Amino acid sequence: MVMEPVTGFFQLLSDKTRLSVLQLLWAKGELCVCEITGALEESQPKISRHLALLREGRLILDQRRGTWVHYRLHPDMPQWQRLTLAECFAQPLMGAVLEAHLARLGGPADGVRHCAA
Numbered sequence: 001m002v003m004e005p006v007t008g009f010f011q012l013l014s015d016k017t018r019l020s021v022l023q024l025l026w027a028k029g030e031l032c033v034c035e036i037t038g039a040l041e042e043s044q045p046k047i048s049r050h051l052a053l054l055r056e057g058r059l060i061l062d063q064r065r066g067t068w069v070h071y072r073l074h075p076d077m078p079q080w081q082r083l084t085l086a087e088c089f090a091q092p093l094m095g096a097v098l099e100a101h102l103a104r105l106g107g108p109a110d111g112v113r114h115c116a117a
Contacts, residue, residue, distance in 0.1 A: 009081055012057045013088070017042060018050045022073070023089055023098050024105070025060060028115040031105075039105040 013019055013044060026033060031039075033061055037047045051071060054060045055066050059077060 001046050005078075008057055009059075009084075012054060012059060013084075015050065017046070018054055019088070019096065020060065020101060021047070021050060021071075022056060023094065025071060025073050026085060026089055026100055027098055027102065028105070031068050032068045034068060035105055036071070039101040041104060074104060 002007065013022075017040065021036055024036060024039055027053070033044065033047060035050065036051075037044050051060065051062070055062060058074050059081070060071050062071050062072075063072050
């Protein structure tokens, strides 16, 4: 999906799932695909489709580690895009959505994430 940078960026943000993925990565820095699917309570194929679009739009990067793929925000994301995301995620309603996702993300008491094999 090759898009003009500005409209393409907003098209990517127009989907609730993609926006939630970006918000989780914004808050946590890096997450495994299994953690994203659990936090959003969505199927792995659905999340993978959205992650592929975000990757194509150069908003995220992926890195394979064994069985799992880990995602993070693209470090070369233009400043205007980072500022736009910061404004979106600073909204009170977005904070409430994030808290719900983070509660489902959970994790072990030791703070170390362990993806199921």
